[in-house]
Amino acid sequence: MRHGSDKQPRHFSAPGDAPRVIDQGSVWILVAAPSIWAAHFLLSYWVAAIWCAKTGPMASLFEPRWIIVALGLICTALIAWLGVIAVRRYGGVFVIFEEITDSSERGRDRFIGHVALLLCVLSVVAIGFTVIPGLVFATC
């Protein structure tokens, strides 16, 4: 396991140990969860728009409703996986009791992990708020 109290030096020379996009120290994990939410938002609109255009303005949204829910579940799962990475690789915790002030790799990682975790929660809530209108409304 690569998570530990101290950061391993980064060497990707060994074959099979290719760099991962979201790895310890990478800030990509911060934008990943909100991006998934944005993608879900956009896709939901597309699904509804295409459905309404193809079946007439008063068509039942029964189908897109479940498509949006399914997309929501997939995105939530993706974000949950990101959350796991934030905890495992970055050592992120949900509630921080002391300030993270030390200028060390370890400190920066923990900070990124913490922020990533919070963003994951926020994104899941946001996806929920996108799914709810889809569930409530049955018309275009």
Next chain:
Amino acid sequence: MRRGILLIIPALLAGCDGRHNWLASAGAEAQRVEELFWVLLLGAAVIWSLVIGAAVYAHRRQVDPSLETQARRFILWGGAVFPTVVVGALLVWGLVILRDITSDEGDLTVRVDGERWWWRVIYETPEGDVVTANEIRLPVDRTALFRLTADDVIHSFWVPALGGKMDMIPGRETTLALTPIQTGNWGGLCAEYCGGAHALMRFDAIVMEQDAFDTWLAAEAEAAQVAGDDRGFEIFQEEGCGACHTIRGTDAQGPVGPDLTHLAAREKLGAGIYDMTPETMARWITDTHEMKPDIDMPPYPDLQGDRLDRLVAFLMSLD
């Protein structure tokens, strides 16, 4: 500054009573929104008091580091989880209301066409369309489905006491369902700026018992009773009024302005802005643009004396 705000308050509150009051519970749809409004207001008041109370309390108290964990937990639950749940619940509630009040079915259908700056109103009945203008009467406890469109620019159809509002868009049809639950004369207005006389684009929304409504609608459906040699009607035609206005049952079939077949049966003149009296009617004809600026009807300042009196008497007889 403070004084200014205090001065504004009575003016704002003045908008809160009477026939344009959206808190009057005069319509089933408005009532649903009203419930949500009061819960929001009350809830916000309670939460605001608690937060401010907590802030004052925290300010007064000595810092106690041993409570750090508790405090953080309190922030997590009170500052993150609680608001999320509350906002989520309100979202669901609001959406359900929205879904319930946007219906495309009604016990009667009324088409309303927004024009600058008046309303063309058409009741769909089994016997055919009944055309009228500038006044909308509705039976109480029945859902009226409004099919809305506009002739020139975007208008917006709003009867605050009953519910709404809904935009009227040229080339498109929007619908709005309203179910009045209180009889009375509720004010309606255009809620989308549409040019010069926008603020004078109003109408009466009169909610009546079903019987009275049926009688009224039957009367509206009738053609006007105009004698062939009615001097007033001759003047109406000589002046060219009939080129713009329709009086059903006569040669006057103009499509430009409001239908005048039962003009005098309306309570207001000029799209809900003046009382329907011979005096206002005479001024409407001679000083048209003083009465309502910019409108498409030309003034007739030279129409005076006996001719004017006869024309006005004729118009006032159209009930």
